[in-house]
Amino acid sequence: MQTFKVQGMSCGHCERAVVNAIQARDSNTRVEVDLEAGLVQVEGSLSEAVIREAIEEQGYQVQ
Template sequence: MKRIKIEGMMCDHCVNAVSKALKGIEGISEVNVRLEDKEAVVQGKASEEILKETIEKEGYTVLSIEDIEESGDDKKSGIFSKFFKKK
């Protein structure tokens, strides 16, 4: 997984634009974009260069891209748990 810090997102339209663009990248299986954190977390295989180009083509600035380690427990209670809460 990769965490991408993004500058320039200001509303839900921005989140939707970035989400749609990232989901269109071949090899990406999950995308979660959070306006309040100004970041996207993606799972799948895509180069950092492709991720950056895709986001910047939408008009936003990529500040950083970092790898996130995922263990078996992280799948249930890790980074994605803050995006998908059971109701």
């Protein structure tokens, strides 16, 4: 499982946008978002670069 610290997520819409962007690249990928902690956990076959790109395309900053 890969874990990413993401800035700018604050609501359910943010969560859905990140989950949908990652799963659009691989629908079998499991994504969990913790808004309070600002964490996105991803389990699947996608590379770190692909996941970072998906999150950043939604307007969020990956640390």
